[in-house]
Amino acid sequence: MAELKKRDTDNTTKRTPKAASTGAKADSKPKTKVDEDGRKVKEPKPSGNATGLRVGAVILWLLAIGFEVLCALILFGKINVTKDGAAWPGYIALGLDLVCVIIGSQLWKKANRIDPASSKNKVKFWLWNNMGLIVSIFAFVPLIVLLLAQKDKLDAKTRVIAIVAAVIALLIGGLASYDFNPVSQEGKTEAEAVIGDTVYWTQFGKVYHLDSDCQHIAKSDYYEGTVKEAIESNRERLCKTCAAKHPDITFTQDDVVEK
Numbered sequence: 287m288a289e290l291k292k293r294d295t296d297n298t299t300k301r302t303p304k305a306a307s308t309g310a311k312a313d314s315k316p317k318t319k320v321d322e323d324g325r326k327v328k329e330p331k332p333s334g335n336a337t338g339l340r341v342g343a344v345i346l347w348l349l350a351i352g353f354e355v356l357c358a359l360i361l362f363g364k365i366n367v368t369k370d371g372a373a374w375p376g377y378i379a380l381g382l383d384l385v386c387v388i389i390g391s392q393l394w395k396k397a398n399r400i401d402p403a404s405s406k407n408k409v410k411f412w413l414w415n416n417m418g419l420i421v422s423i424f425a426f427v428p429l430i431v432l433l434l435a436q437k438d439k440l441d442a443k444t445r446v447i448a449i450v451a452a453v454i455a456l457l458i459g460g461l462a463s464y465d466f467n468p469v470s471q472e473g474k475t476e477a478e479a480v481i482g483d484t485v486y487w488t489q490f491g492k493v494y495h496l497d498s499d500c501q502h503i504a505k506s507d508y509y510e511g512t513v514k515e516a517i518e519s520n521r522e523r524l525c526k527t528c529a530a531k532h533p534d535i536t537f538t539q540d541d542v543v544e545k
């Protein structure tokens with residue numbers, strides 16, 4: 287790995303951002319700089335701790351399953367939250383189920399950016415990247431099956447509303463939890479080793495760039511940071527235009543450059 291060629295920065299078109307604030311105290315590091323085009327250059331937020339994020343995700347997911355059970359108990363009249371045994375508290379429990387699934391999955395995805403699974407262990411890699419989707423299934427499908435099976439234990443209207451709501455929650459939760467750009471430990475390590483230097487990304491961009499004047503970000507304010515910081519900010523891949531402009535940089539892993 288020591289032979290990996292680092293990006294040659296001497297002849298790139300990278301611009302050096304300069305400090306803009308004139309009134310700032312000499313010893314305080316400015317959080318936002320301005321480059322020579324007048325674009326703001328922002329510092330990325332520090333990343334969290336992967337283990338802490340995973341623990342948080344698991345707690346939220348367990349809560350989600352708890353809300354699913356609560357929802358079923360309320361809808362089937364096993365628990366009466368209101369005096370007349372109304373169904374609406376059940377829908378609130380279903381909503382809380384969805385909220386816990388989505389937040390838990392975002393924490394889990396963030397942990398996978400900070401500490402990705404190795405692609406060499408196929409089972410763990412698949413499991414780690416699909417955990418949010420698996421939890422979404424567990425958080426809604428048993429409830430849907432129960433509602434479909436127990437025809438006589440619920441009035442028809444409540445049953446139909448609950449089934450539709452649970453299916454919508456499954457779709458939203460599944461989409462929000464699915465990891466569309468999983469990162470492998472090998473891909474992240476190679477990107478950090480080969481690219482090495484500073485990279486750039488914008489507020490709403492999905493990828494990171496080698497040059498701050500890449501055509502895709504040339505008119506935007508941008509973040510400036512390391513490859514590690516870019517990936518941990520959910521910019522998992524290198525921009526394909528930037529990659530094509532730097533044919534000297536090549537990668538062995540297929541999850542480094544945008545497809």
Ligand SMILES: [Zn+2]
Nearest residue numbers: 495500525528
């Ligand atoms: Zn680019």
